[in-house]
Amino acid sequence: MSLFLRDWFSRLSMLTRNDRILIFSLVAIASFSFARLFFTSHEGKEVLVKVGNRPVQKVSLKMDKRINVEGEKGSVVIEVKEGRVRVVESSCFQKICVNTGWINKPGQNIVCLPNKVLVTIEGKGSPTIDAVSY
Amino acid sequence: MKKFRALIFVFLIFFVCGCGKKEYSKVEFLMDTVVEIRVHHNSKAEAEKAINNSMEEMRRVEQKMSCFLPDSEVSRINKEAFLEGKRGSPLAEGWIPVSDELFSLLEESVLLSKLTKGSFDITIFPLWKIWKFEGENLEVPSKGEIERVLKLVDYNNMILQNKKIRFTKRGMSIDLGGIAKGYAVDAAVNVLKKKNINSAMVNAGGDMYVLGRKQGKFWRIGIRHPRREGEILGIIEVENKAVVTSGDYERFFFSGGKRYHHIINPKTGYPADECQSVTIVAEEATFADGLATGIFVLGPKEGMALIENLAGVEGVIINKEGDVSVSSGLVFKIEYVNQK
Numbered sequence: 001m002s003l004f005l006r007d008w009f010s011r012l013s014m015l016t017r018n019d020r021i022l023i024f025s026l027v028a029i030a031s032f033s034f035a036r037l038f039f040t041s042h043e044g045k046e047v048l049v050k051v052g053n054r055p056v057q058k059v060s061l062k063m064d065k066r067i068n069v070e071g072e073k074g075s076v077v078i079e080v081k082e083g084r085v086r087v088v089e090s091s092c093f094q095k096i097c098v099n100t101g102w103i104n105k106p107g108q109n110i111v112c113l114p115n116k117v118l119v120t121i122e123g124k125g126s127p128t129i130d131a132v133s134y
Numbered sequence: 135m136k137k138f139r140a141l142i143f144v145f146l147i148f149f150v151c152g153c154g155k156k157e158y159s160k161v162e163f164l165m166d167t168v169v170e171i172r173v174h175h176n177s178k179a180e181a182e183k184a185i186n187n188s189m190e191e192m193r194r195v196e197q198k199m200s201c202f203l204p205d206s207e208v209s210r211i212n213k214e215a216f217l218e219g220k221r222g223s224p225l226a227e228g229w230i231p232v233s234d235e236l237f238s239l240l241e242e243s244v245l246l247s248k249l250t251k252g253s254f255d256i257t258i259f260p261l262w263k264i265w266k267f268e269g270e271n272l273e274v275p276s277k278g279e280i281e282r283v284l285k286l287v288d289y290n291n292m293i294l295q296n297k298k299i300r301f302t303k304r305g306m307s308i309d310l311g312g313i314a315k316g317y318a319v320d321a322a323v324n325v326l327k328k329k330n331i332n333s334a335m336v337n338a339g340g341d342m343y344v345l346g347r348k349q350g351k352f353w354r355i356g357i358r359h360p361r362r363e364g365e366i367l368g369i370i371e372v373e374n375k376a377v378v379t380s381g382d383y384e385r386f387f388f389s390g391g392k393r394y395h396h397i398i399n400p401k402t403g404y405p406a407d408e409c410q411s412v413t414i415v416a417e418e419a420t421f422a423d424g425l426a427t428g429i430f431v432l433g434p435k436e437g438m439a440l441i442e443n444l445a446g447v448e449g450v451i452i453n454k455e456g457d458v459s460v461s462s463g464l465v466f467k468i469e470y471v472n473q474k
Contacts, residue, residue: 050161053162094385109161113166120161128354129354129355129366130335130344130353130354131340131342132355133340133356133358134358134381134384
């Protein structure tokens, strides 16, 4: 083991100044980009609410809030809480939107077809899947 | 200056690697569902133009193929194409001229009917009308009513010839609902291809086509758990493929303790109950759409045999007990992902 370490140190001393700058900057950039990736996946997520094809509200996922929107058939109540969002009440018939429950990842959405209400989470992040076939 | 050369070099590499194609997307309510188009491109203007053009194309297809829009070409056929023809009409014996585009779609639907032994049948519209899944007062039609209407459902009574169509029974009508969504997806993808887009997804309410790869990787498509809302049963990884699922969970109601869903068996007049869901992976969304519906009705055994027989077609079938079967050429990673 010590032999290995000595060998390694001797190689290190063979590096020129530029080599060290290179290694240092590579490590710096790598850690910087990791940090950026890590933080952006948690921050800056926003909830976009659309009625028909018209955006009506955009709020941060971090702010707890209740949003009332008028859909095509009546009102729809959306709740943002603890970094998640769901449809609490809807004037629609089948309540598929309410039954969808909470969503919290970018790219996920809740749809109320009869009311033409769409709730999407926007922001950067790497979802585990690109789409769902149903 | 020399000192920094290495540094500059490293930053250059970093920037070159970092500047990949960006993703641009748009979501719209279209064709009675939610349509999402995602495009990867390095020009924002071109990506957005391509997305808007393909949305426009889907809107055009809907205007033409919907049986619920009174002015669509399909609605015109439903009004006029019965045996006697319109009295005093120049169209002898009810032959109705059909546009090239719709005619080839009608021919494809007949091909799908033949492949699935009549389990996929666009002449199902009279049945659909008495089940009233579009409305809110859902109830089971009477047995007599179903038997009466069932006589009008048979694709063999829809005659296609020389770009013309004729129904041999009065009261027949067609509904392209089982195939038009897929067709609209294909049409949108063709628009994107013409705009030189080579990485994109067109998703019409869970029925989709993925063009190329997503930033060098396969697209990861989850397949919905048929009995657990918001959960994924498994994942497939694909490129340049259509992925379409037919499930019994989209529109349903309970009556007398029994569950009735919206995929009606054209032979019995009642909802098909052999499968919980069928996912088809194929080269074209039109074909995948019709096949998923047809195999859902046909049942898991015959359905899987059919998938294995068709070149370039793969699939996942979940039968009524919830057992999953996967075709031989497909890798289906079972991953119960709770999306909530």
